[in-house]
Amino acid sequence: MAKANPLQFMQQVRSEVSKVAWPTRREVGLTTVMVFAMAALTAAFFSLTDILIRTGLTQVLNMFH
Template structure:
């Protein structure tokens, strides 16, 4: 692996950072909202699955207990 001095390293870092395409404020806002929506939908889904499993197990236990 080639060794570079600190000055060359900083130059390389700056050139790589210049290539980054930063998201706009609108893109960040939209993706943040989508993450919150998907997290909410996932929480609702797993809550419903939990309720169904709990009801099924309670029904089986009451049937045999």
């Protein structure tokens, strides 16, 4: 593959970057909020699951103690 000179390379880069569909500020903000909300819901789910498993296991082990 032939190497392009730096000027051609920069022109090609500029051409490709212009084809990118950049998100709006509002889209970025909404996506960020959704990511944090889903992370919080996931953390709450796994915390609750951990508490339930730990409580059940503790009670089972206390029956044999």
